[in-house]
Amino acid sequence: MTTGVRRRMGVEERRQQLIGVALELFSQRSPDDVSIDEIAAAAGISRPLVYHYFPGKLSLYEAALRRAAQDLAGRFDEPQEGPLGDRLRRVMRRFFDFVDDHGPGFAALMRGGPAVGSSATNALIDSVRQAAYEQILSHLDIQDPPARLELVVRSWISLAESTALIWLDGRRIPRAELESQLVHDFAALAAVSAAFDEEMGALLRRMLKAEPPDGPFADLVTRLIALAS
Numbered sequence: 001m002t003t004g005v006r007r008r009m010g011v012e013e014r015r016q017q018l019i020g021v022a023l024e025l026f027s028q029r030s031p032d033d034v035s036i037d038e039i040a041a042a043a044g045i046s047r048p049l050v051y052h053y054f055p056g057k058l059s060l061y062e063a064a065l066r067r068a069a070q071d072l073a074g075r076f077d078e079p080q081e082g083p084l085g086d087r088l089r090r091v092m093r094r095f096f097d098f099v100d101d102h103g104p105g106f107a108a109l110m111r112g113g114p115a116v117g118s119s120a121t122n123a124l125i126d127s128v129r130q131a132a133y134e135q136i137l138s139h140l141d142i143q144d145p146p147a148r149l150e151l152v153v154r155s156w157i158s159l160a161e162s163t164a165l166i167w168l169d170g171r172r173i174p175r176a177e178l179e180s181q182l183v184h185d186f187a188a189l190a191a192v193s194a195a196f197d198e199e200m201g202a203l204l205r206r207m208l209k210a211e212p213p214d215g216p217f218a219d220l221v222t223r224l225i226a227l228a229s
Contacts, residue, residue, distance in 0.1 A: 084217075085216040
């Protein structure tokens with residue numbers, strides 16, 4: 001982090017520096033606990049100069065959140081190569097990398113921070129969820145999802161969010177186990193829906209047909225069979 005070093009910057013360069021500094025501070029502590037004075041000191045400028053570029057902490061928070069949202073949405077961008085289970089496992093690893101690096105800021109975003117109630121903030125959160133949703137559909141090679149599939153995918157995204165928040169509160173379960181569990185959760189949600197809907201059943205059979213015997217979906221089936229017996 002830059003501390004106490006002054007140098008002349010262009011307007012956009014200075015704005016981007018302040019966003020980066022704020023994002024780093026928000027990643028270490030809840031945004032509620034970070035003051036404009038701290039952001040100014042970390043950027044090596046005066047408090048009034050921060051207000052020259054941003055009218056207040058809320059606007060700076062939203063700018064930092066916008067950058068973080070773009071980063072988080074990008075974590076779901078995965079090449080459509082190889083089995084779906086392995087792709088989801090890589091996505092979950094990158095997702096938890098983000099959560100690990102931005103814990104307090106991620107928690108403040110999901111639980112409520114200084115921008116609660118802001119339509120811009122809510123729109124950013126929704127944009128990340130929508131990006132994740134569209135990425136999952138692209139991996140399933142489906143453009144017009146039936147209602148049950150939309151429910152499965154959006155429920156799984158919400159489950160990933162809540163799992164990450166619970167994990168941040170003490171980190172009592174090994175992160176790698178949760179990454180695998182969330183991949184299993186996706187298959188389990190799809191399986192429950194498939195049990196009541198033939199269209200979902202056909203989709204699930206297509207998913208499982210492409211999975212290797214040592215993949216995460218096959219591992220879940222093996223564990224469930226062992227549990228039932």
